[in-house]
Amino acid sequence: MNDQAFSSVAPAGGTGAEKPKMTARDVRVFYGAFEALKGVSIDISTENVTAFIGPSGCGKSTFLRCLNRMNDTVAGARVEGSIALDGRDIHDPAMDVVQLRARVGMVFQKPNPFPKSIYDNVAYGPRIHGLATKKPELDGIVEQSLRRAGLWDEVKDRLADSGTALSGGQQQRLCIARAIAVNPEVILMDEPASALDPIATARIEELIDELRGRYAIVIVTHNMQQAARVSQKVAFFHLGNMVEYGDTREIFTNPKQSRTKDYITGRYG
Amino acid sequence: MSWGFAWLALLVAAAGFWMGRARGVRFAEAGAHEIGSVHSRPHYHGLFVAILALLPAMALLLLWALLGDRLIAREVLASVPAGGIGATDLDREAFLSEVRGLVRGDYAAAFDPNAEAAAALWKQLAQRWGVVFGLGSVALAAMGALWGWSRLRPQFRARTRVERMTMLLLVVASLVAILTTFGIVASLVFESFRFFELVSPMEFLFGTNWSPQTAMRADQVGSSGAFGAVPLFWGTVFIGAIIAMIVAIPLGLMTAIFLTQYAAPGFRKVAKPVLEVLAGVPTVVYGFFAALTVAPAVRDFAISIGISDASSESALAAGLVMGVMIIPFVSSMADDALTAVPQSMRDGSLAMGATPSETIRKVLIPAALPGIVGGVLLAVSRAIGETMIVVMAAGLAANLTANPFHSVTTVTAQIVALLTGDQEFDSAKTLSAFALGLVLFLVTLALNVYALAVVKTYREAYD
Numbered sequence: 133m134n135d136q137a138f139s140s141v142a143p144a145g146g147t148g149a150e151k152p153k154m155t156a157r158d159v160r161v162f163y164g165a166f167e168a169l170k171g172v173s174i175d176i177s178t179e180n181v182t183a184f185i186g187p188s189g190c191g192k193s194t195f196l197r198c199l200n201r202m203n204d205t206v207a208g209a210r211v212e213g214s215i216a217l218d219g220r221d222i223h224d225p226a227m228d229v230v231q232l233r234a235r236v237g238m239v240f241q242k243p244n245p246f247p248k249s250i251y252d253n254v255a256y257g258p259r260i261h262g263l264a265t266k267k268p269e270l271d272g273i274v275e276q277s278l279r280r281a282g283l284w285d286e287v288k289d290r291l292a293d294s295g296t297a298l299s300g301g302q303q304q305r306l307c308i309a310r311a312i313a314v315n316p317e318v319i320l321m322d323e324p325a326s327a328l329d330p331i332a333t334a335r336i337e338e339l340i341d342e343l344r345g346r347y348a349i350v351i352v353t354h355n356m357q358q359a360a361r362v363s364q365k366v367a368f369f370h371l372g373n374m375v376e377y378g379d380t381r382e383i384f385t386n387p388k389q390s391r392t393k394d395y396i397t398g399r400y401g
Numbered sequence: 402m403s404w405g406f407a408w409l410a411l412l413v414a415a416a417g418f419w420m421g422r423a424r425g426v427r428f429a430e431a432g433a434h435e436i437g438s439v440h441s442r443p444h445y446h447g448l449f450v451a452i453l454a455l456l457p458a459m460a461l462l463l464l465w466a467l468l469g470d471r472l473i474a475r476e477v478l479a480s481v482p483a484g485g486i487g488a489t490d491l492d493r494e495a496f497l498s499e500v501r502g503l504v505r506g507d508y509a510a511a512f513d514p515n516a517e518a519a520a521a522l523w524k525q526l527a528q529r530w531g532v533v534f535g536l537g538s539v540a541l542a543a544m545g546a547l548w549g550w551s552r553l554r555p556q557f558r559a560r561t562r563v564e565r566m567t568m569l570l571l572v573v574a575s576l577v578a579i580l581t582t583f584g585i586v587a588s589l590v591f592e593s594f595r596f597f598e599l600v601s602p603m604e605f606l607f608g609t610n611w612s613p614q615t616a617m618r619a620d621q622v623g624s625s626g627a628f629g630a631v632p633l634f635w636g637t638v639f640i641g642a643i644i645a646m647i648v649a650i651p652l653g654l655m656t657a658i659f660l661t662q663y664a665a666p667g668f669r670k671v672a673k674p675v676l677e678v679l680a681g682v683p684t685v686v687y688g689f690f691a692a693l694t695v696a697p698a699v700r701d702f703a704i705s706i707g708i709s710d711a712s713s714e715s716a717l718a719a720g721l722v723m724g725v726m727i728i729p730f731v732s733s734m735a736d737d738a739l740t741a742v743p744q745s746m747r748d749g750s751l752a753m754g755a756t757p758s759e760t761i762r763k764v765l766i767p768a769a770l771p772g773i774v775g776g777v778l779l780a781v782s783r784a785i786g787e788t789m790i791v792v793m794a795a796g797l798a799a800n801l802t803a804n805p806f807h808s809v810t811t812v813t814a815q816i817v818a819l820l821t822g823d824q825e826f827d828s829a830k831t832l833s834a835f836a837l838g839l840v841l842f843l844v845t846l847a848l849n850v851y852a853l854a855v856v857k858t859y860r861e862a863y864d
Binding site: 202 | 747748749750753755756763764767
């Protein structure tokens with residue numbers, strides 16, 4: 133795959149203002165014989181937060197996991213089509229999955245801090261990728277990441293405490309700090325607030341807004357208000373298809389597809 | 402004789418069941434199948450009657466089986482004319498055992514003229530009392546059945562009572578196991594106490610000289626009897642907790658990591674049961690493997706690298722084989738611990754761009770560490786209690802040495818040696834086995850309790 137091949141296909145809902153960070157073309161995912169994703173094409177840019185919405189089992193999380201090849205870890209999963217990061221195919225043998233995941237970070241549905249100290253949780257990525265050679269340098273990365281995740285003031289005096297001792301919302305922000313620490317270009321969030329209470333959720337949503345522009349953020353959510361609040365672009369998935377992709381305002385006020393309209397008005401889902 | 406009565410009582414109980422059930426059926430018919438008009442289903446009425454018949458009858462027969470012999474013996478002894486037997490307990494026992502032999506027909510003729518008459522009396526008494534108790538039990542069964550039957554009413558709570566009696570039966574069954582355990586521990590403690598009357602606990606626990614041969618005659622030389630058990634404790638730790646674990650921990654852990662993280666599901670399905678078969682090999686088989694194959698090989702190897710005083714029974718040989726024996730145990734515990742680490746932890750690390758091996762080293766093993774440590778402690782407790790391998794391959798010389806090519810002995814091997822063959826049960830030599838057993842029991846108990854506590858808190862952390 134080369135740049136030409138990607139640009140020759142019309143980007144779905146792309147603004148054209150900026151070269152997209154990630155491009156997906158006709159992505160299909162099979163779990164054994166079951167086709168979970170039936171040809172998805174999308175462009176993802178850094179300036180926008182992109183939200184994937186749709187009913188359970190529609191393929192939105194499956195597609196998200198394609199973007200950093202986490203589906204590789206699922207036995208029996210097969211991905212077809214092409215996904216590119218800065219124009220380079222992520223399935224290219226020359227593209228190392230370790231480097232890909234360092235560039236495309238991920239935050240999971242349930243906060244999953246490692247059973248280590250807060251400091252070691254954030255320093256985990258920089259250490260395995262050798263981003264810091266000296267202790268002060270690493271300290272700086274940890275502090276900056278925690279600041280960006282809005283957690284620094286709450287934990288700066290207890291960095292040696294276990295990450296698992298934090299509250300659920302703090303744990304999730306710790307996981308975001310951990311993802312930020314390797315300075316990724318894209319952050320994938322798989323329903324990052326679905327296990328949190330409303331206040332912690334609001335905190336995460338603010339954070340996502342603060343991080344916009346610095347990282348390309350893709351968020352999967354089944355909460356449509358959340359999608360409306362945090363995203364600028366929305367893709368609606370249904371039964372393995374991407375039904376509609378466009379500006380958030382447009383999708384929520386004037387959807388082109390009847391299925392999208394039915395879903396966002398609560399007709400099903 | 403009493404068996405015949407037992408069958409008869411059983412028959413009575415069966416009849417009681419049918420009668421009770423028949424009555425229950427009549428209740429049900431009269432109640433026209435209306436829910437609530439009859440409390441219990443017919444067979445509960447039957448069971449209730451049968452249990453009331455069976456329980457007292459069986460209790461009486463059990464009493465007879467336990468006390469009958471003593472009852473008869475007392476009467477038989479009383480019947481012997483004064484001066485007919487010696488006055489000591491030993492004389493009486495000898496007389497009684499001859500009488501019993503005559504009754505069973507083991508001896509054609511009696512040695513003691515009094516025994517002949519006593520045997521005849523014994524037979525007569527046994528028959529008479531057997532009939533009395535047998536008939537008594539049948540009568541009790543019939544009475545119980547009748548009483549139970551007479552209590553049946555449509556609203557009688559037969560089901561509740563039967564369920565309660567079932568529960569009591571289960572409680573009694575589990576009590577048997579628990580009480581047996583306490584009995585064993587009590588006997589260990591009691592015999593150890595007798596040992597510590599002869600040898601001071603300080604010498605036993607901290608002495609370094611073990612030579613349990615005590616003099617049987619005053620003029621015997623070279624058998625002073627030294628009971629410093631430190632060389633035994635050391636040998637046990639050296640083989641079971643050091644050498645065996647050096648083999649079992651890395652191999653078991655790596656096996657578990659491979660099986661949980663890398664192996665294809667199909668391979669895992671085959672490999673796990675195969676490993677469990679390894680755990681099922683009788684330890685005596687490992688024992689002769691250790692003694693006949695590994696021990697000579699270890700000795701030859703030691704000599705080839707210039708250790709000329711290598712023993713043919715070495716700590717290394719026993720420890721190596723014991724380590725292999727423990728591998729499935731360690732790997733299965735580590736497997737459980739690694740599987741208990743949530744998938745999200747693994748995903749989190751992989752999504753950071755960590756390789757599978759980095760994920761295992763930096764996230765999975767630290768997360769699973771308490772579980773793994775608990776498993777290793779259980780394995781240690783198992784290894785130090787293991788007997789056959791060390792009896793066959795480690796030797797009996799109580800050396801205090803850190804040289805793995807030398808022979809050492811363990812607590813279990815010494816217990817076997819001390820109690821094998823004809824023994825007098827009042828010498829310090831024999832009693833020391835109980836003290837050793839007590840120490841072993843306490844150590845393994847402590848290890849197990851601690852390990853299980855560690856594993857439990859660890860499981861709670863992820864549930």
